[in-house]
Amino acid sequence: MRIGYLECFSGISGDMLLGALVDAGVSFTSLAETASALNVGARLEMRKVSRGGLAATKVDVITPDHGAGEPAHAHDDHEGHSHQDHGATGAHAGHSHESHTAQAPHTHEHHRSLSAILGIIRSADLSQAVKQRAIHAFQLLGEAEAAIHTIPVEQVHFHEVGGVDTIVDIVCAAQGCEALGVDRWLSSPLNVGSGTVVCQHGILPVPAPATLALLADAPVYAAGPAMERVTPTGAALLRMLDVRYGTFPAMRIAAAGYGAGGRETPGQPNLLRLLVGEETDDAAAIESVAVIETVIDDSSPQVLAYVSDLLLDAGAWDVYRTAMQMKKGRTGVQVTVLCRPDLVPVLRDLLFRETTTIGLRWRLENKVGLAREFVEVGTTWGEVSIKIARWPSGKVANASPEYEDCRLLATLNSVPLKLVMQEAMQNYLAAEEKEGL
Secondary structure, eight states, X not given: OEEEEEEOBTBBOHHHHHHHHHHTTOOHHHHHHHHHHTTSSOEEEEEEEEETTEEEEEEEEEOTTSOTTSOXXXXXXXXXXXXXXXXXXXXBOOOOSSOSOSSSOOOOSOEEEHHXXXXXXXXXXXXXXXXXXHHHHHXXXXXXXXXXHTSOGGGOEEEHHHHHHHHHHHHXXXXXXXXXXXXXXXXXXXXXXXXXXXETTEEEESSOHHHHHHHTTOOEEOOSSSSBOBOHHHHHHHHHTTOEEOSOOOEEEEEEEEEEOSSOOTTSOOEEEEEEEEEOTTGGGEEEEEEEEEEESSSOHHHHHHHHHHHHHTTOSEEEEEEEEOGGGOEEEEEEEEEOGGGHHHHHHHHHHHSSOSOOEEEEEEEEOOEEEEXXXXXXXXXXXXXXXXXXXXOEEEEEEOHHHHXXXXXXXXXXXXXXXXXXXXXXXXHHHHHHO
């Protein structure tokens, strides 16, 4: 399976994704033709730039209101503020990481409704797959704005200039992603940035409201200079691609591309990296696992045992406790929780509520697991489930009787647990040998 992995260590916007696509091998000519097919008076410009000493591709949308050298969006910030163009409803149609100024936002008399934008896309001479992806992205963007402003989605409007460059960014990104032939899109956790964004409603914290609504439960963090790093357009594109989040996937890399933001940012290269390649044979067995850890030195063993049960009941995959030697010679216990990434907030709050800890850490790691199945085997005392793990080839890698089944039978029949487990395995192996013959 061909996969695309987006490394959003400096966020993502429409122009950054276009640059990364071209840098990874997508024909710039095909994207330029896509922009022309929209018939909105916009064109693309492409140039090579350097960000943090790394070569990258910068793609700008040039509209009638922005001549050469004045791109419609310039992915960067100004003293921690990021300017956004907004429509009559305050909808984010601009998508810059760079404000033209930290002052009040620009105003324009003309604006387009969501239905008008969808009409432009539908009437363009493009493939149905590209149109459907782009329409889906704009519907997501419109729905996010409608929810924020508590209005029907039909009433969402975008500034003409902002609407034009957003249309071009989204449609060209859909074209470029289609050209790559990627079957599944993945992404790192998102650096959303920090600071504030200037909009018609005043100064608001990053992420902007539309971005926050579109990100849903995506894993996010903030690092580097204060600026808006994930724009509403960037967030809509992630949703359009149905991106799944996690750490670096197991893959054979065929192409890599760097898409540049508008200017240099100290200590944090203003880049989006795109990797394209084929999943390795065991890639399907790799998934993200969240690891939560805290060390406690002032709690009783009974409380920690109780909390471990609560964590498991709340959905943790595993909980284990390790004795630790802490500062000043104190003995503590490290509580480690393994869980799905989306359960981190719930389990984190449970630890704060039920233990004496006042701080914890968590991270994402790769979990590799073999395919599993269960079969029932009979014993002298009753049925026992056997857990079977298989290699990708289908060959059995391991098999073991389920402890709870064996424990229950041993208790009910007053026989040693080890006898139940031994007979269960013997009967399973006998059945496997017979089937093999």
